[in-house]
Amino acid sequence: MRHIIIGASAAGISAAKTIRQWEPADEVTVISVDERVHSRCMLHKFLSHERTAEGINFVPEDFFEKNGIRWVKGERVNRVDTGAKQVHLECGAFLPYDRLLIATGAHFVIPPLPNFREAKNVFGLRDLSDAEKIDAAAAEGKRCVIVGSGLVGLDAANALCERGVACSVVEMADRISPLQLDTTAAAAYQTLFEKAGCTFYLAEKASGSEMDGEGNITSISLASGVTLPCDFVVVAAGVRPSVEFLEGSGIEVERGVKVDEYLHTSVPDVWAAGDVAGITGIWPNAMQQGETAAKNMCGASVPYEDRYGMKNTMNFYGLTTLSLGINTPAEGDEVLLRESKSGYQRFILHDGVVTHVLIQGDISNTGFWQELVKRKIPVGDLGKSVFDLSYADFYRYDKAHASFEW
Ligand SMILES: Cc1cc2nc3c(=O)[nH]c(=O)nc-3n(C[C@H](O)[C@H](O)[C@H](O)COP(=O)(O)OP(=O)(O)OC[C@H]3O[C@@H](n4cnc5c(N)ncnc54)[C@H](O)[C@@H]3O)c2cc1C
Incomplete structure (x- = not known):
């Protein structure tokens, strides 16, 4: 059996490893634009010079060789012919498959703001090659505007501040990292980032820019009229699943590649896993999906069960936060807050069920x-008060409700 996996990141690598474990004799080929395996979650460590490119590799150097996996690196797939069961590369070559996994993740989106798509000094941050470009820009320039203050924007700000770059962060919401944090938790981070050299422009929108004769943006103007001079710009304003090459393949795409509970696509013998499937956008989910899809590519019928949900943890300047679920209350929801020595906690309850958890400070023993x-x-x-719950309460709950499996 010939397995082809497009993508060499969380989903693709975990799928390749799983297929090799399950079917030692099968042929496994991984194709990726990436020339080096790396963790996107660690890009800020590369950018801050805390780690080298090798230091953010998440597999052993001899991973492919040792596992008998062929890796076609630095190549882009530009077409999938599901009728002939072939994957076509930009270089003109094509590879036949029996089973195909699409694990192409997502790419950043540059908004259609004046000059943003043409300028030479506007960067996104998705992979190592992006981080290398920002790294080079930071070696030359000392002022950066970051558009967006989600986790990627904050990662960039954190790393660039370490490098002595003054960062101006522009955020449309009234607080930083609005999908994960409420006002109180966001303010705690804002103070820490400001101390490190960041300036925040909240409830603001980038609306224009000035570009010099060499094609570099020299300032960004905000809707309020403020002008921010800059040497380069980092855009962290969202991502889109990487599905463009699937056009004409017959593989159905909605937000991402459409999959069933077995991560199978609308076309026989083709599966999808990770950010490209648009289910969630976090690393552990991509790995878990890669593993599940791989088992099914080997002939099993394993449904994908989301183990991690909408989970984010962040740690900047020693302050840790866990955020689970959706942080906006619906009408009638109960919002409970507590600030104590161990940190700040916020819960949203809908009909007695916790739909959102935000714990800032001590997040030990919060797995439950x-x-x-x-x-x-x-x-x-x-x-019992929701603030005092622990794993032990649910162990008892489990015993009392025999049908419930913890
Ligand atoms: C800066 C940053 C910080 C993050 N921090 C965290 C974090 O702290 N915690 C967390 O859980 N998640 C974090 N994430 C999200 C996490 O990195 C993603 O959820 C995860 O990388 C998704 O893995 P994936 O395998 O689906 O896709 P990706 O990691 O996007 O990898 C896609 C792979 O497909 C390849 N590819 C794409 N298109 C093609 C093509 N046409 N042909 C060939 N190859 C192709 C790429 O080269 C790459 O190898 C972060 C993301 C970023 C960018």
């Missing part, structure tokens, strides 16, 4: 919250 949110376990009948 993930299960509570994911499984929609009611906490109202435990006779």
